[in-house]
Amino acid sequence: MPSSNENGALTRPHVGLFVTCLVDLFRPNVGFAAVKLLEDAGCTLSVPEMQTCCGQPAYNSGDATNARDIARQVIAAFEEFDYVVGPSGSCMGMIRAHYPEMFPTDALWRGRAARLAEKSYELLSFLRDVLGVECVHARYEETVTYHDSCSGLREMGIKAQPRALLGQVNGLTLNEMNESEVCCGFGGTFCVKYPKISERMVADKVQSITESDATTLLGGDLGCLLNMAGRLKREKSRVKVYHAAEVLAGLTDLPPIGDPK
Amino acid sequence: MQSRAHEFKQRSATALLDPELKRAMGKAKGGFQQKRRNAVDALPEFEALRQAAREIKEHTLHNLDFYLERYERAVQSAGGQVHWASTTQEAREIILEICRNAGAKRVTKGKSMVGEEMGINEALEQAGFEPVETDLGEYIIQLAKEPPSHIIAPAVHKTKDQITDLFHAHHQKYGLTDRVTEVPAIVNEARTVLREKFLSAEVGITGANFLIAETGSSIIVTNEGNGDLTNTLPRVHIVTAGIEKVVPTLEDVSTILRLLARSATGQEMSVYTTLSTGPKRKEDLDGPGEYHVVLLDNGRSQMLGNEFHEMLRCIRCGACMNHCPVYQSVGGHAYGWVYPGPMGSVLTPLMVGLDKSFDLPNACTLNGRCKEVCPMSIPLPDMLRKLRQRGHEQRLTPFRARAALGLWAYFAKRPRLYQLATRLGMAVLGSLGKRRGRFRRLPFAGGWTDARDLPAPQGVTFQTAFRKRGSQK
Amino acid sequence: MSAARERVLANIRTALNRTGPLADSVTAVLDARLENPRANVKPAVDGEVVQQFLSKLESVHGAVVRVATMEKVSEAVDAHLQQNALSPELVVAPDPLLEDIPWSNRFAIERRAAKGDDRVSVTAAFAGIAETGTLVLLSGAESPTTLNFLPEDHIVVLKVERIVTHMEDAWARLRKERAKMPRTVNLITGPSKTADVEQTIQEGAHGPRRLRVILVG
Ligand code: SF4
Numbered sequence: 001m002p003s004s005n006e007n008g009a010l011t012r013p014h015v016g017l018f019v020t021c022l023v024d025l026f027r028p029n030v031g032f033a034a035v036k037l038l039e040d041a042g043c044t045l046s047v048p049e050m051q052t053c054c055g056q057p058a059y060n061s062g063d064a065t066n067a068r069d070i071a072r073q074v075i076a077a078f079e080e081f082d083y084v085v086g087p088s089g090s091c092m093g094m095i096r097a098h099y100p101e102m103f104p105t106d107a108l109w110r111g112r113a114a115r116l117a118e119k120s121y122e123l124l125s126f127l128r129d130v131l132g133v134e135c136v137h138a139r140y141e142e143t144v145t146y147h148d149s150c151s152g153l154r155e156m157g158i159k160a161q162p163r164a165l166l167g168q169v170n171g172l173t174l175n176e177m178n179e180s181e182v183c184c185g186f187g188g189t190f191c192v193k194y195p196k197i198s199e200r201m202v203a204d205k206v207q208s209i210t211e212s213d214a215t216t217l218l219g220g221d222l223g224c225l226l227n228m229a230g231r232l233k234r235e236k237s238r239v240k241v242y243h244a245a246e247v248l249a250g251l252t253d254l255p256p257i258g259d260p261k
Numbered sequence: 262m263q264s265r266a267h268e269f270k271q272r273s274a275t276a277l278l279d280p281e282l283k284r285a286m287g288k289a290k291g292g293f294q295q296k297r298r299n300a301v302d303a304l305p306e307f308e309a310l311r312q313a314a315r316e317i318k319e320h321t322l323h324n325l326d327f328y329l330e331r332y333e334r335a336v337q338s339a340g341g342q343v344h345w346a347s348t349t350q351e352a353r354e355i356i357l358e359i360c361r362n363a364g365a366k367r368v369t370k371g372k373s374m375v376g377e378e379m380g381i382n383e384a385l386e387q388a389g390f391e392p393v394e395t396d397l398g399e400y401i402i403q404l405a406k407e408p409p410s411h412i413i414a415p416a417v418h419k420t421k422d423q424i425t426d427l428f429h430a431h432h433q434k435y436g437l438t439d440r441v442t443e444v445p446a447i448v449n450e451a452r453t454v455l456r457e458k459f460l461s462a463e464v465g466i467t468g469a470n471f472l473i474a475e476t477g478s479s480i481i482v483t484n485e486g487n488g489d490l491t492n493t494l495p496r497v498h499i500v501t502a503g504i505e506k507v508v509p510t511l512e513d514v515s516t517i518l519r520l521l522a523r524s525a526t527g528q529e530m531s532v533y534t535t536l537s538t539g540p541k542r543k544e545d546l547d548g549p550g551e552y553h554v555v556l557l558d559n560g561r562s563q564m565l566g567n568e569f570h571e572m573l574r575c576i577r578c579g580a581c582m583n584h585c586p587v588y589q590s591v592g593g594h595a596y597g598w599v600y601p602g603p604m605g606s607v608l609t610p611l612m613v614g615l616d617k618s619f620d621l622p623n624a625c626t627l628n629g630r631c632k633e634v635c636p637m638s639i640p641l642p643d644m645l646r647k648l649r650q651r652g653h654e655q656r657l658t659p660f661r662a663r664a665a666l667g668l669w670a671y672f673a674k675r676p677r678l679y680q681l682a683t684r685l686g687m688a689v690l691g692s693l694g695k696r697r698g699r700f701r702r703l704p705f706a707g708g709w710t711d712a713r714d715l716p717a718p719q720g721v722t723f724q725t726a727f728r729k730r731g732s733q734k
Numbered sequence: 735m736s737a738a739r740e741r742v743l744a745n746i747r748t749a750l751n752r753t754g755p756l757a758d759s760v761t762a763v764l765d766a767r768l769e770n771p772r773a774n775v776k777p778a779v780d781g782e783v784v785q786q787f788l789s790k791l792e793s794v795h796g797a798v799v800r801v802a803t804m805e806k807v808s809e810a811v812d813a814h815l816q817q818n819a820l821s822p823e824l825v826v827a828p829d830p831l832l833e834d835i836p837w838s839n840r841f842a843i844e845r846r847a848a849k850g851d852d853r854v855s856v857t858a859a860f861a862g863i864a865e866t867g868t869l870v871l872l873s874g875a876e877s878p879t880t881l882n883f884l885p886e887d888h889i890v891v892l893k894v895e896r897i898v899t900h901m902e903d904a905w906a907r908l909r910k911e912r913a914k915m916p917r918t919v920n921l922i923t924g925p926s927k928t929a930d931v932e933q934t935i936q937e938g939a940h941g942p943r944r945l946r947v948i949l950v951g
Binding site (some may be wrong): 285288292295304305306309324325328329339346351365395401414415416417420421424444445448449451455456459460475476477484486489493494504509513515521528529530531532533535536537538539541544547548550556558562563565570 | 767866921
Binding site (some may be wrong): 019021023024025026027028030031032035047049050051052053055057058059060061062063064066069070073110124150153155181182183185186187188189190191192193194195196197198199200202203204226227229230231233234254255257258259260261 | 646667669
């Protein structure tokens with residue numbers, strides 16, 4: 001029986017890293033940042049090979065059958081761990097909030113989904129709320145602004161945790177933008193199905209980012225960050241974009257998202 | 262009202278190019294949001310009220326037949342008449358009949374979304390009556406021959422200059438020939454023109470924010486006082502209401518009223534909350550001689566029994582659209598029917614048909630802000646997702662999107678194959694994008710790259726890199 | 735009974751998984767709920783209720799003047815007229831409370847319902863609600879509703895003992911003091927206004943431009 005610390009968390013928990021498809025494909029650096037942060041915080045880490053995506057694209061497109069199949073695959077791959085952690089509020093929100101409701105007539109899988117949901121967390125909130133991480137050892141001498149991604153904010157209650165952790169980074173100043181809680185217009189397949197509406201939304205977001213006078217944009221969800229970085233580049237902005245985990249782990253040697261080597 | 266919801270794509274594209282709309286929406290948005298925020302912050306009991314309001318509505322809906330019958334009985338014992346309509350067609354016929362019997366020429370109207378559902382103005386006009394909208398916003402769009410673009414601020418899409426032009430074009434016939442360019446003068450001119458209409462109308466039609474089973478009262482909530490002149494001055498008062506508007510008691514309505522104005526405009530109370538119960542009494546010196554209520558179903562009883570029943574809690578406050586970034590971008594007309602924004606994207610498919618409005622539940626990022634602010638805790642994003650599911654089952658999704666999704670799912674369900682394919686794919690993309698770090702154009706990614714660059718992938722997948730690291734360790 | 739009525743009710747019952755109306759045992763419980771209405775959540779009202787009423791009313795731009803006795807009402811009305819340069823023509827609700835006022839003979843007073851071009855009305859309030867600074871006015875032979883809406887200036891006489899804390903308290907009084915619901919109950923919270931032109935708030939839309947409350951006692 002593993003022991004617990006005063007937050008009730010296991011002292012050396014075995015964490016399954018849910019990489020998320022976008023991090024896996026576009027920005028492995030975020031995955032390595034997650035590995036570093038979790039290992040530094042005392043976790044034993046595994047990265048199951050049998051993972052691809054959380055199934056959200058299918059679920060949000062109304063394809064319940066495929067979404068359920070993928071959910072079963074994730075549940076089977078991750079249920080052995082003490083915790084499941086991923087660097088995205090959106091994917092982890094999918095597992096936490098939506099997996100259990102995907103099996104209304106299947107008690108067995110509903111139970112398995114619910115048990116997995118209970119131990120699934122977004123990375124930054126896991127570090128802070130479950131592991132009680134107080135300080136990080138990183139330096140980043142820039143003025144940053146933080147975009148609150150919607151699912152993380154509203155499904156997972158992620159708001160204070162990334163800010164508290166970023167407050168520990170040497171040299172970093174946080175300038176809040178206006179409307180940091182307003183959607184950036186990504187919305188998964190929304191941004192390609194309704195590109196014009198998405199364009200207006202991301203353009204509005206870029207305006208808020210620019211007006212914050214920050215030199216770096218941070219966030220906790222790669223989908224939103226790819227969207228905003230892409231628009232910043234399109235508007236020839238020099239604002240750099242990183243996932244917050246990269247800054248917290250000190251892994252900012254890699255060029256920012258969308259910048260050349 | 263004729264639905265144009267199937268034209269959402271074109272209509273939203275046009276709307277996005279309209280600089281006046283952008284200006285008007287920009288002005289309104291911040292105000293609505295900030296005022297609501299302030300009002301909610303100033304009321305520590307807001308969450309408790311929200312919970313109580315939800316329970317009241319759920320209780321009522323679970324016993325809806327009972328409360329409607331009690332309501333009907335109370336209206337009748339106050340001397341009023343209740344008319345039931347399953348469809349908007351039936352409702353229009355009932356209203357026209359009442360107007361004919363009243364020997365009406367002019368019909369004043371308070372703002373009523375159910376009236377819009379029925380398309381009552383067109384029906385009245387075709388039958389030879391003169392319907393006059395009296396809410397300033399409704400009046401403006403009536404002059405412009407447009408439908409409302411917001412459920413509580415129907416002319417929110419109009420700028421002041423556009424209103425000046427409209428008044429100038431339409432008010433000369435009353436001898437008002439000066440251009441009114443400032444807000445006080447605009448409001449004043451509307452007051453002057455409409456005063457005459459109020460005093461000469463034979464029938465007044467209002468909506469209802471609530472119906473009270475205990476007392477048989479209908480309630481309207483307004484700021485201008487137009488609704489009160491509409492329901493007091495004419496000989497006949499007709500109330501139009503959806504069947505979900507009933508609540509049991511005055512105490513219950515008090516609870517919900519505390520949420521309504523705060524969520525809608527940030528007021529603690531709107532200026533006028535008026536309860537009308539039956540026609541004028543023998544001894545009264547004013548008030549209408551007849552009082553009719555037209556109860557409209559129009560798909561609501563269907564919703565009661567399915568996974569969309571929570572939508573019947575909606576009190577039409579407009580908070581969801583005030584906080585919806587899609588609505589704020591495209592405006593209310595893009596939605597193509599009576600109800601815009603998140604609540605409209607749920608209601609329109611249920612009332613006019615999902616096949617005729619399939620874009621509405623899809624044109625949403627599921628960001629959840631609407632649910633967060635909805636005073637009745639309606640899970641709007643979940644309902645939009647359920648509509649997408651229905652659409653998927655009915656094969657309403659466009660072929661290309663289905664095919665792409667199917668292909669993706671094929672790989673996503675086969676991790677080893679997926680990893681092989683993505684390893685190769687990312688290696689190619691990574692090396693192509695290495696120099697600039699991003700793509701300005703990419704085949705098959707037009708939807709993305711029309712609006713923004715695509716940041717290039719690092720070139721190696723995490724799975725590959727992590728395994729490599731592991732084997733080196 | 736109309737066919738539509740039966741159709742709608744049948745659809746509702748089907749949706750609720752029922753074949754007919756609720757059983758009598760259930761309706762008895764629901765009827766009891768209707769007959770003994772319960773308040774739900776009532777927000778805390780800080781401080782003294784009269785003070786709260788006054789400050790809430792002022793925050794929505796209702797003007798208030800407090801006088802000690804009914805005898806002083808005439809003076810207060812006069813002050814309002816002078817302040818706004820209005821001619822001394824009043825339409826006063828035929829309410830006994832207002833009839834007893836020793837009106838200054840400067841006024842030309844009529845007691846009737848309102849007409850379209852009346853400038854100033856004086857009516858009596860049934861209650862004031864401290865929670866939101868709301869006036870409660872009831873229609874009746876003594877208080878025509880049009881007086882609350884047609885004139886440009888609406889002066890409302892409210893006795894201090896008629897101020898209650900919450901809306902629910904006003905309903906309780908209404909049930910106690912009136913045998914049945916009047917045709918119209920007006921809850922009025924400030925002067926008429928609109929924000930329909932670019933969300934700019936403008937007072938005096940279709941109803942009174944000014945709301946003046948004379949609080950007595
Ligand atoms: S869905 Fe909720 S927020 Fe939207 S109008 Fe209805 S009650 Fe208001």
